[in-house]
Amino acid sequence: MSKAEDEETRRGYEWHVRRHARKLADGVGLIMLGVSLSTLGTLLPQHKAEDIDKVIEWIDDVIKHESHELISFSSNQTHPESFLVFIVTLIIGITMLRNEVEDNRDYHEAYPRMNFRYSQEERRAVGREHLAWIIGCVALIVLVHVLIALFTNHVWPSALNTGLSQLALTAGVWGLVYSSVWYGRVNVKVYNFMSLRSMNIYELRKHDEINGIPDYRSVREKNYSDWDANLSHFSIALGVLTAAAFYYLPTLRTSLFWIPMLVILIIGLIIRSFIVHHAINAFEK
Template identity: 35%
Template sequence: MNTDRGGSDAGTKESRLQQIAAHGDHFGYDAHMRRRALRIASGVAVIILGFAVGSFFALLPERNTADVEEIVKGLNRLIGLMTHEIVELPEVQKHPETFIIEIIAILVGYTILKHTAEDHDDYRRAFRRIEQFYTPRARRQGWELCAVCVILATAVIVAVHAVIAVWGMHWPVSFASGLSRTGLAVGCWLYIYGLVMGVRTNLFLYNFKALRLINIYELGVKESDTRRGTQLAEKKLCDFSVSLTSFATIFGVLGALALYFLPTLRTTYFWIPLAATLGVTFVIKWIVVHYAKTKYEPDFD
């Protein structure tokens, strides 16, 4: 009897979620998150692909013309303005075409990511909280898609580097480097797209991150003191998580740029600082979010 009742309760909840989803995705959330997954993956892939194309252009003979030097100087000034003169790159480049392509790719990718972040912030300001409408099946399908993308990404990266390991010794270094980065660009696109598509079904995480955009003095003003205290504590955890992400991203990007552009530090493994800092940050953020859900909204799903 208890088993039948448990099954009936589960069926009722599944049916309720299906009805919500059918009317539902009331705020265009799913379509918004699918666009976000595509744009974030594309923004990162454009940057990596720019470095891949730059490596291929390094196969061209070295040459510096007055026109190219002026373009390099202009890009350097633009980067100085965007970074408040924190980053200043050498104006004399060994392969200026490579430098120009890489900087343009960084700017295009950064613009895509910046606009995507701004759009998501606007969405969260409009819809500060969304109740669960994904069915267990829909959530499972999201993570199954993520798993498929991870497998494909890993296969692409391993296959490309296996080809380089077997035949790459006969190729120019720049060609092998460009091929390696092309494989990484495709792999990263798949990793990021799959991850964001899986995470999109975690509406507690969406609600948790949306707290960042709520004025702390407006938070819970119409709630009881107990509920307001809970929301304030949850917002403090959210602010910590966001600050940690911002610091790690800036630190990782600066480290990667230093290992790529500075002559005394340059290495083909320039991406390691960014990958390492983001990896550690991801683990810490997962712990923070898991703690927040367990403590403040254990029955959300």
């Protein structure tokens, strides 16, 4: 591939990664923003609206059915509008994240391998930029919490303090998600490794070489990629279920529950990092 072709491929790759980073950050940020707005909504006067109560009752029935009655919301919502804001932003945010995951998978299928590489100087520059994002986001979160602690003097309603804290956390997490995904673009070898998730192992065996790599090596790398995907899905599912159980099932808010779950999650992530590291060193040029 010529230098001009490499540069064109790189521009398209960076356009995709930036778009992917922004959409992931938007999905996570929208869900957290819904939590913040629902908290601030409790500052509004309490009132009852029969139509809204019916909608909430219907949503509660659906959630109870889907969770086999493990999750149930209070039937007496004092601020139903806040609850609806939370539910709507949650649904939209999850939909955005799901669509973006599918879009990213489509890109990997269309462009399964990148042959260009970032220079050491480029990687260092991107690393400095990423570090600046991390410092800025963490500083924003800490600064807002410090200002709230110093100037509210317990005069403001607790819901206002909590809501402002959650807004600061939302902004900080948005920046951290965006910068982390955008920084990850320099790991082109990891991109190539991840692309094998969407490739058919039987298609790989039809060819003597895949992008200059012998087929048996591609199949072995594909197996590692599948293990990595399985561990990723397991970690996400475990994290979501643990958070949901911790939030909705008060009886499980004990160290006997969340510490083993946290240990399992950490072990899974460590094993995944070893798999990725070994596969990159063994198979990627």
